[in-house]
Amino acid sequence: MSPVRYGTSLNTSKKHSLHWRDYFRHYGHQNTLHLWPLNPPNYRNVAKEYLEEIWELAMKIGGAISEGLGLDQNYLEESFGEGLQILAANYYPKCPQPEKTLGLAAHSDHGALTILMQNGVNGLQIKHNQDWVSVHHVPGTFLVNVGDCLEILSNGKYKSVEHRATVNAQRTRISIAVGHGPALSSTIGPASQLVDQKDSVRYRSITYKDYIELQQSSTIRGKSALQAVTTK
Ligand SMILES: O=C(O)CCC(=O)C(=O)O
Ligand SMILES: [Fe+2]
Numbered sequence: 001m002s003p004v005r006y007g008t009s010l011n012t013s014k015k016h017s018l019h020w021r022d023y024f025r026h027y028g029h030q031n032t033l034h035l036w037p038l039n040p041p042n043y044r045n046v047a048k049e050y051l052e053e054i055w056e057l058a059m060k061i062g063g064a065i066s067e068g069l070g071l072d073q074n075y076l077e078e079s080f081g082e083g084l085q086i087l088a089a090n091y092y093p094k095c096p097q098p099e100k101t102l103g104l105a106a107h108s109d110h111g112a113l114t115i116l117m118q119n120g121v122n123g124l125q126i127k128h129n130q131d132w133v134s135v136h137h138v139p140g141t142f143l144v145n146v147g148d149c150l151e152i153l154s155n156g157k158y159k160s161v162e163h164r165a166t167v168n169a170q171r172t173r174i175s176i177a178v179g180h181g182p183a184l185s186s187t188i189g190p191a192s193q194l195v196d197q198k199d200s201v202r203y204r205s206i207t208y209k210d211y212i213e214l215q216q217s218s219t220i221r222g223k224s225a226l227q228a229v230t231t232k
Pocket of ligand 1: 104109123
């Protein structure tokens with residue numbers, strides 16, 4: 001997976017329609033900073049500071065989740081190792097026929113925790129009991145999504161959220177999603193402490209790199225990558 005990417009869709013296969021969005025995405029790691037946008041001129045400084053702060057926040061939340069699972073408070077952070085942070089900036093222009101398209105089709109995020117900032121225009125929907133539910137933006141808040149890595153690591157105790165973005169005819173929507181996952185070379189699998197006789201291993205182990213490739217090569221929407229590593 002390249003450390004910087006620009007485009008419209010996750011997978012540009014002709015098998016399905018493209019998204020009503022432009023995006024750019026880049027890794028948060030400092031050694032990729034020379035690849036980040038140069039315009040606006042303060043982008044690199046602002047993004048660097050934001051990514052550092054948001055990493056701290058993600059680790060705080062990850063610590064509470066680890067503790068809640070009965071694991072060591074540092075479990076998530078330690079299993080991340082050097083970790084991988086990815087910033088995705090999504091731009092959804094006004095759309096004359098919004099009911100005919102989507103800004104971003106149904107998917108779950110491949111990392112463990114995504115922290116999302118938005119420009120106050122609603123559009124995010126999450127799947128709950130087979131229905132799409134709109135998430136109303138509360139000013140001054142971030143939205144935190146559980147991703148596939150956390151579902152795998154917790155052996156299914158946390159469920160990654162399937163979500164999508166709708167567009168509208170009145171206002172352009174912008175969202176900045178920052179995903180947090182383990183280092184690309186690390187193997188993701190259920191924490192051994194969460195696997196017992198009653199609750200056997202629900203997901204097979206896979207490197208994070210292979211998991212991302214699996215997700216991004218699929219033309220099937222939704223949680224298809226996770227289903228591919230589910231053991232039953
Ligand atoms: O725009 C949104 O609210 C969602 C963005 C998103 O799901 C993503 O970038 O993975
Ligand atoms: Fe997402």
